[in-house]
Amino acid sequence: MTDLAAREQRRLAALAKFEVMDTPRESAFDELAELVAAICEAPIGVVNLIGECRQFFKAEVGLGVRETPLDTLFCAHALLEQDFLLVPDATADPRFACNPLVTGEPHIRFYAGALLKTDDGLPIGTLCVLDYQPRQLSDVQIRSIRVLARQVMAQLEQRLAARQVAASEARQRAIMDSAQDFAVVTTDLDGHIVEWTSGAQNVLGWSKDEMIGKSASVLFTDVDISAGRLALDLSQAHREGHASREHWMVRKDGRRILAVDVTSPLMDQHGQHVGYVKVLRDRTEAHAAGEALREVEARATDRLQANEEKWRTLFETLQEGFIFAKVERDADGRICDWRYEEVNDAWYDLVGIERGTAIGKTIRDLFPGIEDVWVNEFAEVVDTGEAKRFTRQFGGLDRWYDGVCQPVGEDRFTVIFLEVTDRIRAEKKRDALTDIGHVLSESSDMEHAIDQATEIVAKTLGVVRAGYGTLDADGEMITVPEHWTADGCPRLVGQYRVDDYGDYAIDLRAGRPVVIPDVRYDPRTSPRADIFESLAVRTMINLPVVGNGRTVAIFFVNDNVPRQWTTQQVAFVAEAASRIRVAIERRRAEQDLRESESFMRSVLAASTDCIKVLDLNGDLTFMSDGGMKVMEISDFNAVKGCFWPSFLKNDGVGLGKEALAAARAGRSAHFEIAADTFLGTPKFWSVSVSPIFGENGEVVRILSVSRDHTTLQEAREQQLLLNGELSHRLKNVLAITQSIANQTLRDAVTLEDASAAFSSRLASLGRATDVLTATSWEASDLDTVLEAGLAAVADKRDRIAINGPAVRLNPQSALALTLAIHELVTNALKYGALSNHTGTVTLTWEVSGSDANPEFTLLWQERDGPTVSPPTRKGFGTRLIERSLRSYFRGETVLSYPPEGVEFRIKAPLVGAGELVTA
Incomplete structure (x- = not known):
């Protein structure tokens, strides 16, 4: 698969994640389409999502349709742009001048669209405006389209997040509903029921539909209602963190139950008080068991406290690094730095800094020489109020991080991120192997292709030299062709004795990888470390390529500084070496095949036999060049598919059919017959028909070879005549x-x-x-x-x-x-x-x-x-x-x-x- 095709697959997968194709209109998107059309003073505004073969309009103003084929509008071209496509006059743009919507109704002349990009930078559609007249946009209008495009993505992300939250809530609800012995009731701040679990229905008898919106006081006895116990419970829970008591409550059927009632305040993700949670358990039958009642109360209280502590500890238990920071501005109000106000323990672990040393310091204090982008990009988030995703290398640490920066107001922002160094390196290796595959398959010069492949490996690993050498048949000499080296690094082109490699020559011949972090300290290389270092070899990977039970080549990687090679890096070199070996063998096999095919074509062309291949029905599928000549056929298509016995005369048709039947049964047949050529020239033929067997021994095709015996037949006839004449002469x-x-x-x-x-x-x-x-x-x-x-x-x-x-x-x-x-x-x-x-x-x-x-x-x-x-x-x-x-x-x-x-x-x-x- 090409890079373009792979990217398209990722793009379509990103679009599918939002589950928005073919959904009904939504006011949030309709308003954005109306707004962008109004800002740009255009008759048409569209929120367009681009699928595999069509465009779906989540929202549109002035267009009148919900979808079109991919090739009828402009937005498919916008995917090829980095961010924004502007077409002032479609008739003057060769990409669109012949578009039927430009040349015919509705005569579109103007298009402007901003890409809808995911956090991964994948375009899934556009926010665009169209007009029937040529025109330009102001900078403000262009910026507005871009801003509104980000708002569209924010809406899509919000829909996705809401769906995920709903799924999470459903899971939590299922968990709560599984507790059939407990009635868990959630109320708003005034005590009106907003959540009712199946356990509540089991304990109290009412269904969820019957209770949503009602005051929780309906569960209380008349005495408690008169005493205002619901308000007292809620007030105590808000004031003290929870309210717990045992009291009589009323079921739907009117029966009273003694329940342990624990009320706790409910906080949202921002710590705001939004309601209460009442956990009830029927203790009527265990009324006499006070110890058991206290156990239930303690368990319910523990659960509530655990729920609260979950949010308190979330910050510190995140695997992701978390930053809460405030930007620093210069005298002109420009953001020039930002200061850490809070970070979690994971942040320290991910950046490799001692815990407790970051709070109160700016990023430039902690990391002198830090790239400006780490300040400028977060500054843009604060200034624009728009979240931003990033995947970037932190140069000073040689690490890669992927995360999201979000504004929180008052010049503050949060960042949540993960280290993705291993992922990025793996992607680079994967991309490098893909590039190697392209180079090896597309180049006609294999030595040049290998040179390019070694360059890709060297640059991916960041080393000064990489090459691929081949061993002779006896394994004594290695030939190193052209290979890549960094500037100033000597090349090792030439022939070398394998034994000159020292003690590790045994490993190479045995097919064992030789991985040496530092030639000075490995006993196999330390005696000659100075020689290695003079060739810019301080560390190495020598990876043997084994074929037919022996080492046939070596892929070598050298660097001029010590390195601790990882298993993944060695595996990467092994894969690159394997691909080169496979490419060489494939190229050799292709050459052998071409030569074999050329030879067979020459043989078939030179042969005067008419060699034919028939299908099992006896229809003609192939005829040799020599056969076409002797049969006087100039174009094989004129006879392709014809029933072969039809070429024969009289008795020959029956003989041909009998021969076909024998071949289908796995037997050969032979006969001689007179038959004309394609142009009508009389000939006499010696015909052999044989089966062609498949891999499993079944007859898959039929071979027919006809040899022109016309001259031989004439000689036979002449011999008969001569014998008669000789007899006559002898008698005379x-x-x-x-x-x-x-x-x-x-x-x-x-x-x-x-x-x-x-x-x-x-x-x-x-x-x-x-x-x-x-x-x-x-x-x-x-x-x-x-x-x-x-x-x-x-x-x-x-x-x-x-x-x-x-x-x-x-x-x-x-x-x-x-x-x-x-x-x-x-x-x-x-x-x-x-x-x-x-x-x-x-x-x-x-x-x-x-x-x-x-x-x-x-x-x-x-x-x-x-x-x-x-x-x-x-x-x-x-x-x-x-x-x-x-x-x-x-x-x-x-x-x-x-x-x-x-x-x-x-x-x-x-x-x-x-x-x-x-x-």
Whole structure:
């Protein structure tokens, strides 16, 4: 709670004490409202009490209402002032210019109000005047408002005192009524009954209502009435202090009783005679017992005497100090001093002066150099006739006193007071701890905050140094950062060995406070007292702060003069040290938490998983940043609170609901499902759903983690496709291999020839397959296909020239062409241009025709080899070259044998076999 809030709570409590809110009008307050309005010549005068949310008008003139909301009038602002608020022109005052009562009906322009303050200085309301015209007040009018405000408070205090007196009287009456064997009757000076106890009704029969106002003589017999015994009893009691006799009296039922009748004078608190008290006891049955009668009379007399002595001894038995004094005036009539005429024993005890030495002396005689305020404030009470409460330090005694000064007339006054030094010091310590809490919680620099906290402690205790040092992990070194010192006092910033502190280092490590009133006389410090004193350390408090079973820090307090430290002071230092420790740990925990939260945010943001938190109904309450990205959600509010399974498609809704049910039962679930992102992008998800447990093991939330498996799913589908395609390709290759084997074996002369030819052709098939595998059995570059076919004559590759545009062939065409080129180069090596040292081969191709119907032409031409003649029969190679290519290229294939060299030509549509690469 802030200081302002705490003060407001105290203010409201002070107001409640008077029990005046919502009470009927009372003439005493109405007259004050009328008077202040008349003095200030204002149309509106108000006695205003300010509650928590409203203003109650105990009295008002010209306003016409008894209460208003707190924000509609001016008085709430008056609480912020020290004493008096004056607003000459509300339209020119920015605080009120926009107030609806200024801008609209009734167009208030002027306000002046004095605070209604309790003896504790707490404002509970105002006495104020308002006008419809701008104006000023004279000094006399302002002073009148202040004086009348104090009169209002006097009325409130009087109401409170009257209520308390009534309560006290009720208690006393209850006590008196409890004495059922005694009739206690109180009369005025003329003997008319003003009080009648229940004991009187029990003894005499009449009720209180029947007897109030009647003469007490109705209780007497006719004989006593004729003899004027009532007047004689009262006269004797007034003259002698009491009148006691035994005589016959008459009950309501007419029956006579013999009663002991003791009459005593009744005095008020000022010692004024205001009536009589008659104490009666029915002694009819004990008439013969004279001794018993005397005992009753003595007891009644003792009670009356005790009542008198109570007032006589009150002055001397008060716990409070009491002063009866008269002011001294100078030649100009100004009060310059005051003289003690009477003080009680408590006064001597409270100020520490020998009893009997004050009477007849002035305050300046007793206390030379006393602060002028002790004279001036009491002088103001005498001059104004108004009581005043004070709470002030008596500098010469270093004590605090709280009391009330009241005027009694003839330049005299009384003071009743108590010493409140302990209370004030406790309040200062409490306020200091509050300030320390604010400093430690609001500062961003913990070292600076600790420096400020040590300053608060030092100034509260009135010492020259205070600081907070931390111990390292092994407890060997203490580090003292910046701390507060008084002017001229050295600072102890640095690192120190704990063992250098001497014998009390053991106490510090053990977590025991070290409190030394004087370093010269404590055996732990006396051997090095001169070193301590050189550092302005004559007395000390070293208070260890324990954490995790060891001393982690020390709060130290030093002064340069000896001091007897109180338990409360040590406890104050301990509390300050504890708060610093808690603040440091809290700050460290907050930093760790921030770092942890930052790390978790980074993890969540970096993760491509869609991490969601659901309530037990399955509604979305959280989604990670990474999840929002993969789900293509820009604003979480667009989906917050949505039912999570609704994001899933078809069977996914049911799977999601089943997973939620499992999580609510404390089990995890997993499934895979296709679902679109928020923007409609198709995705495939791996979904895990798990329960989140609370402290007591119950399921409090549900965690759903969805991982984008779209790529994985596509890979799975591609794998299935690839497996099918591989199976198809493998079957084709096996078919080709089988065909090569059959044809090779059929045409071979010897087994060795068949084996060599078959191996060579399989190698060529393998190279062709490698080319297609490198392109995933997609279209292959013609250059690459041709090089695969020519690989068998790598050592003669420089004698083969190839040239043509970039063309890509489909797998079947590429495979057939590779095998055909292999056959051509094999034949050229055995019989053609590559069988000697001079022959060459030219391999060229071109694409002609339109873009829609391109035509592919390829020419194999051998030169400078042996003279060529057509073969007598066609083998497998020739058939492979002519027939296989023709079927795949779906065009013309011609193998010719001119003498200058073998030629092979393909002329076919490119569409279906491949494509021309244009860029």
